[in-house]
Amino acid sequence: MTEEKLLTIFTQILQNLLDDQSIVLTMETKRHDVPDWDSFNYINFIVAVEMELGIKFKVADVESFLSVGDIVDSAKLLIG
Amino acid sequence: MLFNTYEFLFVFLPVTLAVFLVLQMLSRRLALGWLIVASLLFYAYWRPINVLIILPSILINFLLARVLLRLGETNSTSNIGNIVLGAGIAFNLSILGYFKYLNFFQTMLNDVAGTDFVMTYVILPLGISFITFQIIAFLIDVHGRRIESFTLRDFCLFVLFFPQLIAGPIVHYREMMPQFQNISRRLDIEGISVGLTLLSFGLFKKVVLADGISMHVSPIYTLASDGGNISLITAWIAAIGFTLQIYFDFSGYSDMAAGLARFFGVRLPLNFDSPLKAKSIIDFWARWHVTLTRFLTAYLFNPMVLWLSRRRMKKRLAGMAGRKPNVEAFFSLLAAPTIFTMFISGLWHGAGYLFIMWGLLHGLYLTINHAWRLIVPRLWKDKDKYHLFMAPIGFFITFVAVVFAMVIFRGPTPDAAIEMLSGMVGLNGISLPHNLMEPLGLVSIMEPIIHADGSSAKEFVFASVWVFVLTAIALLLPNSFELTAAYEPVIGYKIRNDHKSVLYRFLT
Numbered sequence: 001m002t003e004e005k006l007l008t009i010f011t012q013i014l015q016n017l018l019d020d021q022s023i024v025l026t027m028e029t030k031r032h033d034v035p036d037w038d039s040f041n042y043i044n045f046i047v048a049v050e051m052e053l054g055i056k057f058k059v060a061d062v063e064s065f066l067s068v069g070d071i072v073d074s075a076k077l078l079i080g
Numbered sequence: 081m082l083f084n085t086y087e088f089l090f091v092f093l094p095v096t097l098a099v100f101l102v103l104q105m106l107s108r109r110l111a112l113g114w115l116i117v118a119s120l121l122f123y124a125y126w127r128p129i130n131v132l133i134i135l136p137s138i139l140i141n142f143l144l145a146r147v148l149l150r151l152g153e154t155n156s157t158s159n160i161g162n163i164v165l166g167a168g169i170a171f172n173l174s175i176l177g178y179f180k181y182l183n184f185f186q187t188m189l190n191d192v193a194g195t196d197f198v199m200t201y202v203i204l205p206l207g208i209s210f211i212t213f214q215i216i217a218f219l220i221d222v223h224g225r226r227i228e229s230f231t232l233r234d235f236c237l238f239v240l241f242f243p244q245l246i247a248g249p250i251v252h253y254r255e256m257m258p259q260f261q262n263i264s265r266r267l268d269i270e271g272i273s274v275g276l277t278l279l280s281f282g283l284f285k286k287v288v289l290a291d292g293i294s295m296h297v298s299p300i301y302t303l304a305s306d307g308g309n310i311s312l313i314t315a316w317i318a319a320i321g322f323t324l325q326i327y328f329d330f331s332g333y334s335d336m337a338a339g340l341a342r343f344f345g346v347r348l349p350l351n352f353d354s355p356l357k358a359k360s361i362i363d364f365w366a367r368w369h370v371t372l373t374r375f376l377t378a379y380l381f382n383p384m385v386l387w388l389s390r391r392r393m394k395k396r397l398a399g400m401a402g403r404k405p406n407v408e409a410f411f412s413l414l415a416a417p418t419i420f421t422m423f424i425s426g427l428w429h430g431a432g433y434l435f436i437m438w439g440l441l442h443g444l445y446l447t448i449n450h451a452w453r454l455i456v457p458r459l460w461k462d463k464d465k466y467h468l469f470m471a472p473i474g475f476f477i478t479f480v481a482v483v484f485a486m487v488i489f490r491g492p493t494p495d496a497a498i499e500m501l502s503g504m505v506g507l508n509g510i511s512l513p514h515n516l517m518e519p520l521g522l523v524s525i526m527e528p529i530i531h532a533d534g535s536s537a538k539e540f541v542f543a544s545v546w547v548f549v550l551t552a553i554a555l556l557l558p559n560s561f562e563l564t565a566a567y568e569p570v571i572g573y574k575i576r577n578d579h580k581s582v583l584y585r586f587l588t
Contacts, residue, residue: 019457036453038362038366039377039381039382040385040414040450042382043382043385043386043389044389046386047386047389047390047393050390050393051393056390058224059224059383059386060220060223060224060225060226061224062382062386063224063378063379063382064224064226
């Protein structure tokens, strides 16, 4: 799956989660760039991404993702 | 040795810094070695025997971490890494359990079984709660391959660095070590100036403000624990007063820690960010003891929620994700993990029923806050208008909730806390000192509502003024980090727009 495709999916998931259609995610977006994207919504987001893509992140990785780009890269690896 | 003692300020700190400054020009290795020796002396000062507890613990943890590192490098798919990590966490928790909780478990056992079993009283080694969490995070990070190399010296420095040793912040290895490794070989005038500024702010907050208000608030709690009757106004003064006391104590200590670290060319993470200005309880915990919240979120709450969410997914139960979570998912994926995490937080703060109650109450607060956040978008479509309208209300509710819980935290006994809380909700009536009401001619006018009692008018006025002034300082003034923001006082510090104080906006 391409970076763009993943970013589109991620953006849709987060828009639904936070009920905010103005959110646009890029590879550089960090959590504090998005209002209300707190630690709890972050886990919700991760689980929603796992569900959507049928993958499972490593617990340790979930805590080390610094930007959306890190999540995209990790997801790409897991999809194979 | 506490930061606000003469021994520390006039002997330990000048000597440690002077030797460090000379050594850093000669060799970084020597300077860092000296910091370890000085930190051990700092730790040993209170009870030398503590060193015999912390040194073996450091050595064992170092060896465990080395094993984890090797297992990570060989990329073995076996479960040995998890087992070693589990053993390491268990080892550290049992040290903490023995020193911090043995006495409490014994009391609990006696309470439940009605026995009167007395065990030897174990004295808590200084800072062990902080050290334990910090080391656990380190082991997890090594296991998760977030730390890829370290030496015994690095590890000792990470655990023992005296500015953060006894009262936090709880730091991560990866945010500290690069700084130690890049310590300047030249005199860092800016670091020392910022350090001195923060140390002075912190000392003032601790010695003048926190200890000052404590003198006026403590007698009220003593009265409550002696079975005295605490009426509405006095109860609120005591409750807000103690909240301010602990606020300035902690804020002062955080400033001092950040300042001391800067003397040695190191920035600590932000730990205290004007929490009483918070507009929700979620916001409060993002500002109060930031590094504890960060630790509990990353190493307890998140893994727990991740695990629970995945388990529910497997069973094809509804998840939290999406705009309309169902009630059952909310309870199992949010309420339960939140309350459990805050229960652990309460227990970590102290071994006692009241600390646990305090933690559980904050867990409940957070759960209500999260539920509200889910409901609000359905009731209120215009986000901007909502924030404008709710900000003051949110601030007020948060303040009252925090103060209320702080009474439970303070104790000292459950009975005293109940007495104080009863007073706060008006069960003990309203009264003011007779000597205050009489000169103002209020005794007969107010009699049906406010009863005149025999307490000291002078003490009442003093306590009220202290509470009023300190509340104003906490709510209106910019904090130490905002004032020194140009010099990045703590790691990556930037003034957040929505955090700016009223006066800060006015002045800039």
